[in-house]
Amino acid sequence: MISVIGIGWMNGQEYGCILKNIREFYSDGIFPKKKIFPFSYKNIGRLDHVSKLTCAAVALALQDAGIACVPEHKHDAGIISTNVSGSFETDMRYFRDYLDSGRTLSRGNLFIYTLPSSPSGEAAIYFGLQGPLLYIAAGNNSMGNVLKTAADMLIDHEARVMLAGASEADHAFYFVLKGEAYSGGNILCSYDDAMKVVKKELCLREMVNEFLNLRKGITVS
Amino acid sequence: MIPLNIPDRPPFYEGEKAVVVSCDMITAYGHGADVCWKGIMSGRNAVADIDRFSTAAFPSGSAAMVNGLRYLEKDSLVLQMFKKIFDTPSESVPKDSGLILASTKGEIDLLEKSLLTGEGEASECNLNNLLEKVSQLTGITGEAIVVSAACASATAAIARAAAMIRRGYKDSVLVAACDSVTEFVYSGFSSLMALDKFPARPFDRSRSGLSLGEAAAYALIMSEARARKEKRRILGEISGWGLSDDANHMTGPSRTGDGLSLAITKAMKTAGADEHDIGFISAHGTGTVYNDAMEIKSFKSVFKMEKKPVYSIKGGLGHTMGAAGLVEMIIALRALKEKTVPPTVNLKDPDDDARGWASGNQRAAGENKYGLLTNAGFSGINAALVVG
Structure with missing residues (x-):
């Protein structure tokens, strides 16, 4: 059976996780990294905006799932992401910057974020996620597809735990799913229940509220 | 953990x-x-x-x-x-x-x-x-x-x-x-x-x-x-696959090759293949110093009994990025059919680590059941296929 054992999310104003029932506001522009990340993240300043949001949402999701992360330790966990626009904002930034230089110099530290899989790549590096890493897009059904692919990978023993979610320009939202090979974590809901919520195609705040409703009655150890 | x-x-x-x-x-x-x-x-x-x-x-x-x-x-x-x-x-x-x-x-x-x-x-x-x-x-x-x-x-x-x-x-x-x-x-x-x-x-x-x-x-x-x-002609089978991540660096591969070894081992396990079943390796083989060294290190850690013929087609047709794995799978199926390991184009003097593995010459493939393919990418992504 595939279960959801944690959810983390962040947008430009607030962040939170579901099982631990955390929902906090933060001042726009002041990224609350000390409150969110479990250990020092010295290089976070070089990440693009979407990667920062992604890493924060993944940090909160893992915290919600009770998965402790320490530097240099790797996990049998994968990550699958999606979004609406791919890496479009960074693509524009990179190529405009290159054109502004007179088509002579381009910036490698922008270029590396012109892949839609890069934000989850940053999360994999910081948290030591050594399972499969993919970006999937499927038109209007992308989130459902990501969740289903993650569940399939757990059933097929491709990893013990999978993170699945969306990394948009203004928010990130990640599930932690587990299969039978991982005994840790409190169960928020089944995969089927999570899919029912995802299929409603809600905005971030509505989705958070739906999962907070599912949480009612659960005692978190 | x-x-x-x-x-x-x-x-x-x-x-x-x-x-x-x-x-x-x-x-x-x-x-x-x-x-x-x-x-x-x-x-x-x-x-x-x-x-x-x-x-x-x-x-x-x-x-x-x-x-x-x-x-x-x-x-x-x-x-x-x-x-x-x-x-x-x-x-x-x-x-x-x-x-x-x-x-x-x-x-x-x-x-x-x-x-x-x-x-x-x-x-x-x-x-x-x-x-x-x-x-x-x-x-x-x-x-x-x-x-x-x-x-x-x-x-x-x-x-x-x-x-x-x-x-x-x-x-x-x-x-x-x-x-x-x-x-x-x-x-x-x-x-x-x-x-x-x-x-x-x-x-x-x-x-x-x-x-x-x-x-x-x-x-x-x-x-x-x-x-x-449907009476289709069967060109080959996708027998196994494995995906992993180095969780190490955005643009450089892990120097140890551990992430790729994990993907290869997963792929062989999915296929039910052991070391002797693999006849050749179609490597990612980009030509960068670190990628090629990492791959050879990984192959040596997985294949301990004997050296396997390794080749890369990227010297010939370049690194086709997101298409590379598919082009390489099609060529690997042809190599299995022809029982021939293609040459690594432009390889003249193999690096010390790659000697006995990679070659600029074509070689006869053995009677082994499968070919192994490897690819890697930014974010430390690794992928391996076993085809037969």
Whole structure:
């Protein structure tokens, strides 16, 4: 059976996780990294905006799932992401910057974020996620597809735990799913229940509220 | 902590076999798998000076490009390539097939065109738009998704297709993959100092970077049952796959090769293959110092009993990025059929680590059951396939 054992999310104003029932506001522009990340993240300043949001949402999701992360330790966990626009904002930034230089110099530290899989790549590096890493897009059904692919990978023993979610320009939202090979974590809901919520195609705040409703009655150890 | 382990053989192991029943490709060697195979076997590389955009500011000025494509015109480079290979498919593609499109940058030249000439919308380069175009070209009405996993995109897409078939979700999936040589991509790899000013020399002592290439390719993958029912010619089987991440660095591979070894071990386990079953290795073999060294280190850690013949086709047709895994799978199936391990084009003097593994000469393949393919990409992504 595939279960959801944690959810983390962040947008430009607030962040939170579901099982631990955390929902906090933060001042726009002041990224609350000390409150969110479990250990020092010295290089976070070089990440693009979407990667920062992604890493924060993944940090909160893992915290919600009770998965402790320490530097240099790797996990049998994968990550699958999606979004609406791919890496479009960074693509524009990179190529405009290159054109502004007179088509002579381009910036490698922008270029590396012109892949839609890069934000989850940053999360994999910081948290030591050594399972499969993919970006999937499927038109209007992308989130459902990501969740289903993650569940399939757990059933097929491709990893013990999978993170699945969306990394948009203004928010990130990640599930932690587990299969039978991982005994840790409190169960928020089944995969089927999570899919029912995802299929409603809600905005971030509505989705958070739906999962907070599912949480009612659960005692978190 | 979630301990790392090599998973048990998955529950679908006894499920349907995923077999390749038709394929095609267009590369710098020309149109068709046969043309590509002959080009590689000739030892000739297809790398040439770039005339699409100025390379005066870059340390390198060459790439392996497809002849006859028009740059910054109505159709993107990858759409032009897809139109050529889907114009006359070698076998019919069932409309009810699933579709998986693999790419890193897809139609990024549409963004370039919009910013350089003011024509069109930059946002047209969204991979979902290309997915829709490929659906229309192929007539596929089934479920369609984009898979992007850096330069392991096609390998990951093939793995997903095979998993869908093994689990019985689908009995026919078309995997299409593409990427092109554009100023956007070329300037980026140049900024990372990843390009060799000479044609790439994978596993060579003097290698100093990769050559970019472009390609579009497809493979129609079916359940063995449906392939036999429809009397399709079976070109080979996707027997195993494994995906992993180094979790180490955005652009450089792990020096230990542990992440790739994990992907290879997963792939062999899925296939039920042991060391002796693998006849050759189609390596990622980009020609960068660190990638090739990491791969050899990984191969040595997995294959302890004997050296395996290793080759890379990227010296011949360049690094085709998101398409690389699919082009390489098609060539590996041909190598199995011909019982011949292709040469690594441009490899003259193997690095010490690669001696006895990689060679610039073609070699006879043994009677082993399988070929192993490896790919890697930015974000530390690793992917491996076992084909038979």
